Amino acid sequence: xxxxxxxAMGGDFAPQATVEGAVMAVxxxxxxxxxxxxxxxxxKELAKYDVPRDDVRxxxxxxxxxxxxxxxxxxxxxxxxxxxxxxxxMKGDDNAVLVSAGSTGALLTGAxxxxxxxxxxxxxxxxxxxxxxxxxxxLLIDCGANADCKPLYLSQFAAMGSIYSEQILGVKNPKVxxxxxxxxxxKGSMAVKEAYELLSKQSGISFIGNIESKEVLRSExxxxxxxxxxxxxxxxxxxxxxxxxMKTIKDTxxxxxxxxxxxxxxxxxxxxxKKQFSSDEIGGSPFLGVKGGVIKAHGSSSAYxxxxxxxxxxxxxxxxxxLRVKAALAN
Amino acid sequence: xxxxxxxAMGGDFAPQATVEGAVMAVxxxxxxxxxxxxxxxxxKELAKYDVPRDDVRxxxxxxxxxxxxxxxxxxxxxxxxxxxxxxxxMKGDDNAVLVSAGSTGALLTGAxxxxxxxxxxxxxxxxxxxxxxxxxxxLLIDCGANADCKPLYLSQFAAMGSIYSEQILGVKNPKVxxxxxxxxxxKGSMAVKEAYELLSKQSGISFIGNIESKEVLRSExxxxxxxxxxxxxxxxxxxxxxxxxMKTIKDTxxxxxxxxxxxxxxxxxxxxxKKQFSSDEIGGSPFLGVKGGVIKAHGSSSAYxxxxxxxxxxxxxxxxxxLRVKAALAN
Numbered sequence: 001x002x003x004x005x006x007x008a009m010g011g012d013f014a015p016q017a018t019v020e021g022a023v024m025a026v027x028x029x030x031x032x033x034x035x036x037x038x039x040x041x042x043x044k045e046l047a048k049y050d051v052p053r054d055d056v057r058x059x060x061x062x063x064x065x066x067x068x069x070x071x072x073x074x075x076x077x078x079x080x081x082x083x084x085x086x087x088x089x090m091k092g093d094d095n096a097v098l099v100s101a102g103s104t105g106a107l108l109t110g111a112x113x114x115x116x117x118x119x120x121x122x123x124x125x126x127x128x129x130x131x132x133x134x135x136x137x138x139l140l141i142d143c144g145a146n147a148d149c150k151p152l153y154l155s156q157f158a159a160m161g162s163i164y165s166e167q168i169l170g171v172k173n174p175k176v177x178x179x180x181x182x183x184x185x186x187k188g189s190m191a192v193k194e195a196y197e198l199l200s201k202q203s204g205i206s207f208i209g210n211i212e213s214k215e216v217l218r219s220e221x222x223x224x225x226x227x228x229x230x231x232x233x234x235x236x237x238x239x240x241x242x243x244x245x246m247k248t249i250k251d252t253x254x255x256x257x258x259x260x261x262x263x264x265x266x267x268x269x270x271x272x273x274k275k276q277f278s279s280d281e282i283g284g285s286p287f288l289g290v291k292g293g294v295i296k297a298h299g300s301s302s303a304y305x306x307x308x309x310x311x312x313x314x315x316x317x318x319x320x321x322x323l324r325v326k327a328a329l330a331n
Numbered sequence: 332x333x334x335x336x337x338x339a340m341g342g343d344f345a346p347q348a349t350v351e352g353a354v355m356a357v358x359x360x361x362x363x364x365x366x367x368x369x370x371x372x373x374x375k376e377l378a379k380y381d382v383p384r385d386d387v388r389x390x391x392x393x394x395x396x397x398x399x400x401x402x403x404x405x406x407x408x409x410x411x412x413x414x415x416x417x418x419x420x421m422k423g424d425d426n427a428v429l430v431s432a433g434s435t436g437a438l439l440t441g442a443x444x445x446x447x448x449x450x451x452x453x454x455x456x457x458x459x460x461x462x463x464x465x466x467x468x469x470l471l472i473d474c475g476a477n478a479d480c481k482p483l484y485l486s487q488f489a490a491m492g493s494i495y496s497e498q499i500l501g502v503k504n505p506k507v508x509x510x511x512x513x514x515x516x517x518k519g520s521m522a523v524k525e526a527y528e529l530l531s532k533q534s535g536i537s538f539i540g541n542i543e544s545k546e547v548l549r550s551e552x553x554x555x556x557x558x559x560x561x562x563x564x565x566x567x568x569x570x571x572x573x574x575x576x577m578k579t580i581k582d583t584x585x586x587x588x589x590x591x592x593x594x595x596x597x598x599x600x601x602x603x604x605k606k607q608f609s610s611d612e613i614g615g616s617p618f619l620g621v622k623g624g625v626i627k628a629h630g631s632s633s634a635y636x637x638x639x640x641x642x643x644x645x646x647x648x649x650x651x652x653x654l655r656v657k658a659a660l661a662n
Contacts, residue, residue: 240546261596262593265593
């Protein structure tokens with residue numbers, strides 16, 4: 001059985017959304033969940049729901065690591081924080097999975113320091129599932145954990161991303177593409193050209209070549225491999241451009257009576273669209289390559305998003321991702 | 332007087348759009364323009380318009396470099412192509428400016444080989460003006476010319492971008508930001524951290540610190556400095572995300588009778604929005620750091636876009652950008 005831990009104090013709407021999400025998950029998936037954080041706060045929230053207490057364990061942690069705290073310092077010094085207490089509880093249990101919507105930097109640093117890398121993995125990487133036009137997911141790996149990457153790291157990202165795409169996102173024989181500034185093999189920086197060479201020869205993955213950033217959302221690529229600097233630029237650019245465009249359209253609609261009428265007519269359609277691109281639906285970002293599972297949920301996660309992330313964590317444990325990554329490295 | 336050359340055969344709608352755009356520009360700005368390409372084709376187009384032939388010179392060139400040709404090979408071997416003939420005509424005239432909507436690779440390679448770098452400039456860079464929410468332009472430099480960049484190159488991009496922003500885009504004291512994966516000074520790859528150091532101490536520019544990709548369109552940064560790999564990923568991601576989103580909205584509207592009605596109501600508003608983000612309005616991308624001016628127009632440029640690009644070229648020559656870049660390096 002997978003032991004699922006939730007950082008009950010992480011995220012913009014904690015502990016309300018974390019506790020409610022855990023309750024929803026316990027009911028939906030029939031799995032026990034351990035909430036880590038201030039016991040009185042958690043119990044106060046839990047009292048609102050009718051849920052068997054055997055299924056919801058609580059581990060007390062006195063403090064919380066804030067979004068603005070320096071990650072290494074915070075993880076080293078805040079031993080009583082919900083994040084560090086949860087990671088300490090997981091130690092040695094490769095099948096445990098943590099869900100947190102707290103500071104990304106602290107989560108990655110904490111996971112590296114407390115859980116450690118899987119033997120042979122050079123750099124664990126954060127993988128973000130992007131919403132593709134066809135309803136599928138393109139897993140972008142690395143999307144921010146490693147600003148400087150050697151070609152070998154990218155080849156490991158491809159292997160780990162493929163495992164996750166297949167096991168958790170349900171893609172059979174996932175197609176792996178290398179993010180580049182052109183589709184031809186000879187395009188790109190020196191490091192990217194070397195990565196292309198490695199990926200072309202790599203067994204255990206289905207490499208389909210380069211992909212340009214403008215094709216990411218409308219391609220058939222299931223796993224998109226890049227360094228953490230470029231991946232983060234791409235991820236946040238997609239977020240920023242969508243948000244700017246949606247706001248501009250909204251402002252345009254609100255500026256005239258005709259526009260307001262049109263807005264009323266298509267409100268439900270637009271909210272369907274919004275749902276398609278919502279991080280609540282898309283799922284959390286796994287930090288792949290550490291011992292045990294770590295799922296980063298969006299800071300603004302709702303209870304519903306936490307429920308989904310916990311479901312993802314259960315699938316993660318059930319599929320034995322850590323063991324599969326180990327096995328892939330042994331090949 | 333600036334000598335303006337137009338690659339009459341470059342772009343999806345050449346020579347119709349190039350010739351018509353040149354005629355529009357000659358009338359709008361009262362400047363002479365030289366069209367380079369197949370003389371019979373150009374004259375056939377010119378015959379459609381009433382324009383003083385003294386203002387429109389034609390230089391004959393037999394062939395065209397296609398989008399799919401290998402740039403270095405094409406520039407070296409196609410001496411009779413419109414691009415190479417135009418560059419040869421410009422040689423030695425630092426005040427000449429070329430507008431081309433042909434292959435970007437061939438244009439950059441040709442400019443480097445035929446015109447050469449300004450003394451002291453390590454790497455000329457392609458600068459794309461991005462449409463900011465507030466109606467201003469954020470000049471992204473480099474957006475694709477140099478996949479591998481040293482921190483010193485980025486510092487030169489900042490200097491050249493500032494000159495262009497001030498002189499051509501009319502921004503007083505342009506604000507320079509460094510594209511990064513966080514706003515704090517210690518964020519990013521090793522090369523970006525070094526670039527941050529250089530930019531912080533650089534005289535002649537107004538450095539405002541790091542900028543994240545999600546803020547590019549809604550920031551106040553006038554010049555956004557990055558390497559050509561990251562810049563290209565960002566540029567094409569903005570293009571791709573907008574295009575995917577606009578298409579999804581259009582499909583959503585077309586899927587129901589209500590949606591079609593709403594679409595009819597807001598058609599004019601949406602086309603205003605489209606115009607704001609259209610490359611026809613935003614202008615061409617200057618290739619900064621070569622001797623003489625080179626403006627890359629979008630491949631799908633209309634006559635109107637060419638007219639604007641030629642206006643940009645006239646301003647480029649008038650402002651003596653090449654001389655100003657030389658002077659900035661001497662400081």
